[in-house]
Amino acid sequence: MVRAIDLFCGSGGMTLGFKKARVETVCAIDKRKDAIESFGMHTPDADIRCTDIRGADFAEYRGKVDLIYGGPPCQPFSTGGLRKGTQDSRNMIPSFLKAVEQVKPKALCIENVPGLAVRSRIGHLLEVIESIRMLGYRPQWRVLTASEYGVPQKRRRLFIVALRDHVFRFPRPTHGPGTGRALIPSSKVISHEPLGDPPNCPVIFAKAPDLRRSPYAGHIYNGGGRPVDLNAPCHTILASAGGYKTHWIDTEGIATKYHAHLLEGGEPWEGEVPGARRMTLIESALVQTFPKSMKFAGSLSSQYTQVGDAVPPKLAERVGRSIVAQMKVGGVHRSCSSPGARPFS
DSSP states (O other): OEEEEEESOTTOHHHHHHHHTTEEEEEEEESOHHHHHHHHHHOTTSEEEESOGGGOOOGGGTTTOSEEEEOOOOGGGOTTSOOOGGGSTTOOHHHHHHHHHHHOOSEEEEEEOGGGGSGGGHHHHHHHHHHHHHTTOEEEEEEEEGGGGTOSBOOEEEEEEEESSSOOOOBOOSSBTTTTBOOOOGGGTOOSSOSSOOOSOOOBEEEEEEOOSSTTSSEEESSSOOBOOTTSOBOOOOTTOSSTTSOEEETTOHHHHHHHHHHTTOOOOOSBOTTEEEOOHHHHHHHTTOOTTOOOOSOHHHHHHHHHHSOOHHHHHHHHHHHHHHHHHSSOOTTBOOSSOOOOO
16 A cells, blocks of 8 residues: 555545555645544544644654645636735645655645646746756646546546656546547436435526527526536536535426527526526535545535535546556556646646
8 A cells, every 4th residue: 555645635535536546545634624524534544634734744754655645725726716826825835845845755646726727827837846846756747637537527627746756647538539438427426306405596597698509508597506417527516516606407408498599599588497406415426426425524515615625536546546556666557648748728
């Protein structure tokens, strides 16, 4: 087993995935009490710390762990945030790298928002890459799409992986074009019948709908939630879900009919969308590929946030397996693609 530390662990999406990749997480830290309690339900034997990482010391783990991984808070680089980048006090990447410097593991893995890789912010990413290189690692980055790795969700996340001895190669997609396996649709875990209790937040037709090509995109309905196409991977599960930003199931097939109506120049409809129901917490967690047995602590709002904040365990597992394999053999295994970053988003 590869021994590891999970920084900014949240409820443990990465830890659950890495666990299947034969990574033993011996220490985990997060300052959110509910998330830490959720983490402790599935990995109780770890050194679990509910505290701010800026005051933490990991020197005791030097020479005792092989890997440090985690998702430093991403608001500074999020497309939906204030985009202050490295000047934002919420930028926790320096704290992550401080822990790496203390422990000196064989490898590190940072997960973050894909917004860090767009042209306007690529300078911040390059600063991070250079900082990792200065610590003696050989960093590589790539934006991965969860649906291409067996997750019934379109979620895109940036991963930076760095090994000491050689260049890391990211795992090839397992689903989608060229793989021989179709993307997994959201109907794999969701149906018209709810699993659990949906939020009591009606879906309302927007007064000024903003159309897109797909009936499942655009701002056609009030709030941040979108109708889910059960024949395709789900939209990204939002950390702000639990209310009007929760995606919804179109049980009466209104979305396609209404979209066609608007395309033909029809007037916007008013009132509630017939048959629309919000996704439940359980459904959101299953779309994220959390195990059915997973329990979350705290209020319902906190639980939705923990689910939306997490890295899909199945995506983490794929990345984790590649890290473990390449750490052990010092080379590349067949399921990996060529090194290097993807073109700018």
